[in-house]
Amino acid sequence: MRPPTTPRAVRSGRFIPHQARSTALTLTAATALLVSAGVAQASPAPASVDLADASNVGVLVTEEIAADLPASAGGATAEEVLADAVVEDVLTEHGTGLKTLDAQDREVRVDVREAEGAAAFGVAIVTAAEGAEDSPNAWLFTADHAGGEWAVGLEGTPEFAELLAESELMDAEERDTIATSTDPDRVSPNQATGVGLPFEIGTSMTMTSGPHGWGSEPPLSSVDFAGGAGTAHAARGGYAYSLCDGWTRVIHDNGYSTDYYHLEDYQWLDGDVETGSYLGTQGNSLCAGGSTTGPHIHFGLRAYDDPNGAGWYVGLNGLELGGWTFVEGAAYGGYAHRDGAEVHPGGSMHNYGF
Structure with missing residues (x-):
């Protein structure tokens, strides 16, 4: 695109x-049927x-x-x-x-x-x-x-x-990759998603909110991040599409995609991106509506593994992203753990990659 x-x-x-x-x-606006001159016959509806x-x-x-x-x-x-x-x-x-x-x-x-x-x-x-x-x-x-x-x-x-x-x-490579990656019969997710976090590997940001819905309803597919360097980066390589000026989706090659919303200093993207590619800065953009109480990255996980709910957000409970396994609690609560350490909302989380 x-x-x-x-x-x-x-x-x-x-x-x-x-x-x-x-x-x-x-x-x-659609016009009424036209009647040809001298012929009582309407043109195609x-x-x-x-x-x-x-x-x-x-x-x-x-x-x-x-x-x-x-x-x-x-x-x-x-x-x-x-x-x-x-x-x-x-x-x-x-x-x-x-x-x-x-x-x-x-x-x-x-x-x-x-x-x-x-x-x-x-x-x-x-x-x-x-x-x-x-x-x-x-x-x-x-x-x-x-x-x-x-x-x-x-x-x-x-x-x-x-x-x-x-x-x-599209070119053949992009067309084939997207068609295959978004085929709901292609892959069944396991605990290790092969997806990192929405900031650079080896750096940290504050998890301001634990697992919550992309909207107000389950599944609890999303996490909010702020602080650190303040920039958003692709959690894994793939094909990136700008949905509007502040919202990017990256379709990965493993049956998942990731969403990044509220971005500012926005980079309009369409095409191949690498892990860690710059997407924008944490912000308050509302290019498609919603709300925000302060600059952050609204990060959501989507999967294409279920033909009955294909291409939709998936709950983070028990899934591993960025080296951390997420645990759901009440919406915006919950936590993530790794090697005995836990990060709760308000705590700093390091991106270990995938």
């Missing part, structure tokens, strides 16, 4: 409504864009990428038709309807990053309300256009791996 070539289309924490036009956001046209759905796409999308029938734009298909899958995976999300002041964002031929690739985000305890959710998506319809695969699903393996996008 390539970084955006136009400013992000965001205003007051919300995507610009459909009525606003810019080169960064090209949206139009536009594809449904009921979801994409909702007030709490935003689509970000440059004019260049939009021009590469397959044309749609009727009055709907190509990007609206694609977004409608992506939003439908996102709502199914999230288990929530748009009306419920709207009541929670949450949105669905579809950021189309690449398009070529009949293929598209991008990021889909369900935002969190700013100041809310809940955190945003995000997926990479790939899509294939055939028979006038889009087939969509969300990161971590079998469809994602299958579609990506046949995609015209």
Whole structure:
């Protein structure tokens, strides 16, 4: 994926409504059926864009990428038709309807990053309300256009791996690595995850909060870090994707991925990174909503081992990261231990790597 070539289309924490036009956001409403002159026959009906046209759905796409999308029938734009298909899958995976999300002041964002031929690739985000305890959710998506319809695969699903393996996008190495690494049938995690901590190996940061949910609910997949050198680094090498300006995901080659949120001095990434690659600094960024009470790195672990919950956050209890085995307690409590030593919230943790 390539970084955006136009400013992000965001205003007051919300995507610009459909009525606003810019080169960064090209949206139009679906038109009524057209009647050809002198012939009582309607042109093909536009594809449904009921979801994409909702007030709490935003689509970000440059004019260049939009021009590469397959044309749609009727009055709907190509990007609206694609977004409608992506939003439908996102709502199914999230288990929530748009009306419920709207009541929670949450949105669905579809950021189309690449398009070529009949293929598209991008990021889909369900935002969190700013100041809310809940955190945003995000997926990479790939899509294939055939028979006038889009087939969509969300990161971590079998469809994602299958579609990506046949995609015209990305170079072969990246495409094959991501497809394989996110195949939910590929690997079963054991205690040693092969993943470190979100700061440089051989250095220490304060574990400000023990295992807690990525949002307000289990699984307790996340840990907060602050202090030390104040910088975030990849916990293991892999392919890094910027989800928004302050949130990075690194997909590793062992069936796991790691998320880093609230980053500032942000490094927009898409592509191969090494263990320890610089991602940004601890901060208070809320590029997709949520809350923060002080600069920190919100670090979460995801896995692709369960076809029924693929590509989702996994509980840290009993898992080893950075040489430490984590133990859950009450959310934000718990601790980590290594060779008889324990680190509780507020204690310093050394990154031993993996």
